[in-house]
Amino acid sequence: MNSSQHIERAQEAGKRIHHFHGGLRLKHHKKISCQDPVERPPLPDLLIVPLLQHAGDTAEPLVHVGDRVLKGQQIGQCQPCAAIHSPVSGIVEAIEDRPMSHPSGQPGPCVVIRPDGKEQWTRLAPLTDWLNASADDLIAQMQQCGLAGLGGAVFPTHAKTRDGRERKTHTLILNGVECEPYISCDEMLMREQPDKIILGARILRRALGAERVVIAIEDQMGIVQQALTGSDEFAQSENITVVKVPAIYPEGGERQLIQVLTGLEVPAGGRPSDLGLVCQNVATSAAVADAVTAGKPLIERYVTVTGNGISHPRNFKALFGTPVSHLVDCCSGYTKDVARLVVGGPMMGYPLKSDDAPVVKASNCVLALSRQDIEEPQAEMPCIRCGECARVCPATLLPQQLHLQITNDLWKDVESYGLSACIECGCCDYVCPSHIPLVDWFRFGKGELRKRARENEAAELARKRFEEREARLIRIKQERAEKMQRRKQLLKDKALQQDRIKASIQRAENKTRARAKDPGEAQDGGQSHDS
Amino acid sequence: MTRSFDVSGAPHMPPQTTVAKVMLQVLLALVPGVLAYTWFFGPGILIQIILASVFALLFEFLMLRMRGRPLKPFINDYSAVVTAVLFALCIPPLAPWWISCIAMMFAIVFAKHLYGGLGQNVFNPAMVAYVVALISFPQAMTSWLPPLALAEQSLGLVDSLSVILTGQVPLAGGWDVISQATPLDTLKTGVEAGRMLPEIRNTPLFGDFGGKGWEWIANWFAVGGIFLLYKRIISWQVPVAVIGSVVLVSLPFWLADPDSNPLPLQHVFSGAIVLAAFFIATDPVTGCVSNRGRLIFGAGVGIITLIIRRWGGYPDGVAFAVLLMNMAAPLIDRYTRPRMYGE
Secondary structure, eight states, rough: OOOHHHOOOOOOOTSSOOSSOOBBOOOOOOOGGSSSSOOOOOOSOOOOSSOOOOOOOOOOOOOTOOEEOHHHHOEEEEEOOOEEEEESSEEEEEEEEHHHHTTTTTTEEEEEEEEEEEEBBOOOOOOTTTTTHHHHHHHHHHHHHTOOOOTTTTOOOHHHHHHHHHHTEEEEEEOOOSSSSTHHHHHHHHOOOOOHHHHHHHHHHHHOOOSSEOOOOOOOHHHHHHHHTHHHHHHOOEEEEEEEEOOOTTTHHHHHHHHHHHHHOOTTTTOOOGGGGEEHHHHHHHHHIIIIIIOOOEEEEEEESSSBBBBBBEEEEEEEEEEEEEEEHHHTTTTTEEEEEEOTTTOOOOOOTTTTOOTTTOOOEEEEEEEEHHOOOOOOOOOOOHHHHHHHOOOOOOOOHHHHHHHHHHHHHHHHHTTTGGOOOOOHHOOOOOOOOHHHHHHHHHHHHHHHHHHHHHHHHHHHHHHHHHHHHHHHHHHHHHHHHHHHHHHHHHHHHHHHHHHHHHHOOOOHHHHHHHHHHHHHHHHHOOO | OBBBBBOOSOOSSOOOOOHHHHHHHHHHHEEEEEEHHHHHHHHHHHHHHHHHHHHHHHHHHHHHHHTTTTHHHHTTTOHHHHHHHHHHHTTTOOOOOHHHHHHIIIIIIIIIIGGGTTTTSOOOOOHHHHHHHHHHOHHEEEEEEEEGGGGGSOOOOHHHHHHHHHOOSSSSHHHHOOOOHHHHHHHHHHHHHHHOHHHHHHHHBBSSBBBBBBHHHHHHHHHHHHHHHHHHSOHHHHHHHHHHHHHHHHHHHHHHOTSSSHHHHHHHHHHHHHIIIIIIIIIIITTTTSSSHHHHHHHHHHHHHHHHHHSSSOOOHHHHHHHHHHHHHHHHHHOOOOOOOOO
């Protein structure tokens, strides 16, 4: 199939359900956090807003310690990342390194704000007439409002939309497939705010220049489907379809979802936009609606607080910067046997050292696990090459071989066996009878590959520089030799001329002398001199 | 109030299974076949299984000690027991005890631990053990028993034990009374002597397809194998390729000359083909990793076995075939890497 046939097939997205390789059917554990309606927790005493919330660089703070900030005021800027805004009105108490919610577990620069309780908004600038606004204006509004993918990858929305527009997107896929166990924030959002999600989808579709919207949800989300298709916004819209897909982890992964909806694979090293597709999370779509029609920057999100380590699991609409401990307190605290705190789901989430880390754009779930949930760590055994990992790998890799290659420093093989295609979903890790922490190894391997690529690049650069210098030196030497040659020639010529002059003078003198003796010959001498 | 937690990488869920559970399920799957074996050939096999297991665990213990490895996880992984049971199933039920001892030493010390222990061995330890014993002690390794139904005299548990430990048969006439060539042996010597196949098969030693008793043991091994398939301990590619290649390759020979070439199903139900298809060639450590690779590996085992049976010096060739394919496995893996997502 060539690329135009691919795009033709991609335009059929959602009309038939396909399969992806491997994956796991996991217990959902979602109902426990879906019992109560979503509420805003009371304001915490302090909000800690990290300046690093996206893929990319840390933002520059735009405020100083002691400044009064308004709710929604921009407090961090980072080109070309998304902006960061104050979630409350209050006083900036500090700008310092604090524990962050970040996979690295390292503290980073945060703006610490003490709310004044007045909840005074900054002046908002909505694009009320968005139907007539240009795509550029819509994209600029997304950047100004700090929008980023709320599914967990936090890729800046404006950048994704601009790329999608430039590469002629025909279909927008809204990802409502929350395939990790325990997490239910997207489900609750779809139940409670279907209008906003569909409005956001229409705005995104316009900004992308796309024709269709496909909203993908899991097959067990019956209520969600009713909510979405029963909403007023849905009734007024055209070319929006809601598609149920079977709940197999990691179907919520962008590449797997595209495979399920179209039967196509995103080319290795490519992006969904190669197929004319753009994926956005449903929560991002709702945030787009808020940003464009109300001018509201992204300062809060739905967060699931759940797990057997939480007394009363539920979903919150939490401001960024709210400490995790505050949310847990609002769920009546931990249970007695809480053992581990995780941001994200049990398959891909990262552990928190302490619960004073804040909620950020990427925090979809706070999961407190009890001792029974995680079990004692067991001894790691050698790989017996049983191949379960390869059977469940959604990227159709051979994890057992990659592990062997990484541990034996066979980096060329690691590359050719496609480590970079690994999505770190954790399926291989979960099924491994030898309990090898495969995903940890693969993260390490990816880092090592990047490092080696950088080193190679540096070595290549150094080699080039050396060769250029060699060439330059040879050239200079050659030039110098030529110059010397010319100079020598010049001197030789000069000497020759001098000789000639001397000879002429000699002749002239001879002539004068001769004339003095015999004036009759003088004419001949003069002629010869002229010649 | 802030609270601290231990950190550990994802996934944050208890692991689904362990190496020990995998090995135990393999042992469990062998039970029906072993019971059938006992039913047809007497209790000798049970003694051999126990003997081999004890020696295997002993050498495993010594090697772990010498290599400074933790004892508990590796003794408890049952991999040495699986090796021992598979070996015991390949030797004559009344083979002397020291065969187990020497063979298990080769399996555990040389084939397993000198290559780096569990998961690192290139060759299937049970097959290394069997081949070492077969080549070194051909007489002891070929003194097979007839099925109980055909035996003039048979031995009970205590007598069997005494034969295994002392080598003395407590019956008038000694070994000659109780031992008999295997069906495959009879077949080979018969064909070589120029006799027609239907004539050879017309002895009580043969059943419907393979040897009497043997074919039923093979059936029960297949039942255990299907259990392993169901539990996804093994993948379908290896057994299908082994049995499929045996049938497909022997079919044209049989069609061309049914008088001197056995029926394909006779090949399948004779000797160790079924045991190998489900339990030996499926050893993940020494086999191939990709599905295509497993098909090639299994087909290789089947075809080499047929070649040895037809033209080789031994009546059966499964062990040699498995070891030869073990050697080829890394190369097969290299050329059968599955297509990656998006590639």
